[in-house]
Amino acid sequence: MPSYTPLPARVELAAVDHEVLAFWREHDIFARTVSQTAGGPEWVFYEGPPTANGRPGTHHVEARVFKDVFPRFKTMKGFHVTRQAGWDCHGLPVEIAVEKELGLSGKKDIEKVGIEAFNARCRESVQRYIGDFEELTERVGYWVDMSHPYWTMTPEFIDSVWWALKQINDKGLLVQDHRVAPYCPRCGTGLSDHEVAQGYETVTDPSVYVRLPITGELDGLTGVELLVWTTTPWTLVANTAVAVHPDVSYAVARTRRGTFVVAEPLLATVLGEDAEVLATMPGRRLEGVRYRRPFDLVDIPGAHFVITADYVTTEDGTGLVHQAPAFGADDLAACRRHNLPVVNPIGPDGHFHADIGLVGGKFFKEADPTLVADLERRGLLFRSTNYEHQYPHCWRCHTPLMYYAQLSWYIRTTARRTELQRENERTNWYPDHIKHGRFGDWLSNNVDWALSRSRYWGTPLPMWQCSAGHLTCVGSRAELGQLADKDLSGLDPHRPYIDDVTFPCPTCGDPASRVSEVIDAWFDSGSMPFASLGYPYVEGSVEAFEK
Known part of the structure; x- marks a missing residue:
């Protein structure tokens, strides 16, 4: 007589699944596997919390299967593996979902509704789908203790994070x-570098080479122009300086279209093989050379001359880098060293200030065509092509950063x-x-x-x-x-x-x-190893964590 129930030739797998789940539930199998290894060595498992502000998807199934395999394996090896469930409660994913539910669009709308009412809806949103997640968790056979979960929004958890x-x-x-720093104008907040890494999208932007006429002579030559390259024409409105590398050799070269300064290693690539070199000099000799800025739309006093910066390379572009310190970390550092002002013509909503000519009120990425056309009209556009590349977007709302x-x-x-x-x-x-x-x-x-x-x-x-x-x-x-x-x-x-x-x-x-x-x-989530215990304030949390 077999000690197990034989399976029929035709197996209804879904029915077998439910029978197994019912057996586990009826006999409390998960809890028994944990208790019977209580004397064994500890194997630590952390349940990285999902955000339950929507119905679970197939990606949650995949993650939970991976999370289940290793604790089961270690338990079978005799290790004691406790598994506390948890729920991630805060952050932009929740806020954006609630904004959609309430028909809101951005921070101004939220503040009209009121922070108290908005946050109350965020709390309700997080709690709404917990039952669905618990059902999914049991259905896929993921063993985790859902009877005593941690919530990153509880006062005790927040106390630990504050600690x-x-x-x-x-x-x-x-x-x-x-x-x-990376900033989402739609959400009105900055992002960390690991959030930025999640949101790159392929876009096509203008790649432009811009002529910046030098005011006065350069090495006895007149009519010389600096040539800069950028894929963000919208930043040219805030141009403050041009950076060169102090130790790179720069050529003053004449072509049929004019006389330009470019890095000597990039000369042929930018100006062609037939460019006539009139002079060469190290970048440090260009320092202080003044030029006429590309746009005269905002007041930037005491600016618009060549500076030196070690981060400038000759891998691409022209070897001369347009500086807009409000929109680039390297630009800001270089301009600070030269006591240059930081002027930002764009508001926190990503639109140019309304009183700015030509592009006032435009969203920053939508200003590019207008600016490029104006450069061409004034004879300052040397070359323009379309450039397909990866550009960072908000990982939640997909707005360009x-x-x-x-x-x-x-x-x-x-x-x-x-x-x-x-x-x-x-x-x-x-x-x-x-x-x-x-x-x-x-x-x-x-x-x-x-x-x-x-x-x-x-x-x-x-x-x-x-x-x-x-x-x-x-x-x-x-x-x-x-x-x-x-x-x-x-x-x-x-x-x-x-x-x-x-x-x-x-x-x-x-x-x-x-x-x-x-x-x-993400700081909440990363705090869960100790904050899930209420460390160090909840009684017994210190002993539990240090064990």
């Missing part, structure tokens, strides 16, 4: 700085690059090419984490500032209550309620108010 940010701040690694000068909060990850690379060397990667490939390259080219988001539904940045500029980083609601001299144990630490909490500045006594930003939701 981590205070540790980072106390080490001098949380800073506010005016930098050029700007690299935009703005005041933001950063975690100085570059200050810990060596430690991060050391830990990567100690990590056993599968497949192994990731270690020094995709992940290793990312660490080598790591930039500081753009942490803050000028949004609404997220973990509030726990920074309070007084009128004198003194900053106080708060590590928990309990600490905030002590500073404010009131019981805040029942406070919902989301906007707008957290924005109403003020306290006397510990440094000077003036009223301190919270800065308006929330943080990148």
Whole structure:
């Protein structure tokens, strides 16, 4: 007599699935596999949380299958593998979904509705589809403890995130700085570099070579023009300088179309083999040479001369780089070294200011054809072609991103690059090419984490500032209550309620108010190893985490 139920010749696989699931459920098999290995060695598994603000899709099935295989395998090997489910609750994915539900378009509409009402809908949106995710999770046979999940929006989780940010701040690694960073004009907020990596799309942009006439003589020659190349003609409105490499040789060469300055290694490529070289000189000799700017649409005082910058290359273009410091990190650094102004003719919504001639009110990417046509009309367009390339877009709303000068909060990850690379060397990667490939390259080219988001539904940045500029980083609601001299144990630490909490500045006594930003939701997700326990404030969390 067999000890199992024989399968018929024709198997209804879906029916067998349901029978197995029912058996697991009836006999509490998952919990028993965890309890029977309680004395075995620990194998740590973290459930990276999905955002449940919509119905689950096939990508969730794939991820959950991968997550299930390894804990099962380790359990079968005798390891004790606890698996806590979790839900990612904050961030742009939730906000954009709610905007669509409410028929809103951007931050102005949200603020008309009110932050309190909008965030209430965000909370409801996250909770709405949990049942669907739980059903999918059970149906695909993914074993994870859904009876005690963590939620990244709970006050206890946020307390833990604030604790981590205070540790980072106390080490001098949380800073506010005016930098050029990726920015979505539709969402009205900056993005971190790992978010940008998710949103590249193939586009066709104009590739233009622009003539910038030198004012006066160059090496005894008159009528000489600088030749610059750009695929972002819209940035020419804010042109402030032209950068050359100090050690590259530059040629002054005559063609039938005029006399131009280009990097000597690019001479034939740009001007052709028959260009007549009249003079050559190192880039440092061009420093200070003044030129006539491409557009006279905004006031940029004390600008429009050649500067030197080591980042200039001769791999493409002309070897002369047009500088718009409001729209490029390298441009900003180079122009700062030469005490040049930073002028930004584009508002946070991505449109040129309405009072600007020619392109006033236009979305930045839509201004290109108008600007290129005007350059051609005035005889400043040397060459123009269409250029197909990868351009960064917002990974959620698919709006083209700007690299935009703005005041933001950063975690100085570059200050810990060596430690991060050391830990990567100690990590056993599968497949192994990731270690020094995709992940290793990312660490080598790591930039500081753009942490803050000028949004609404997220973990509030726990920074309070007084009128004198003194900053106080708060590590928990309990600490905030002590500073404010009131019981805040029942406070919902989301906007707008957290924005109403003020306290006397510990440094000077003036009223301190919270800065308006929330943080990148990826910081929430990355905090789950300790924040899912409520570390270090929830009783038993320290012992559980350090175990």
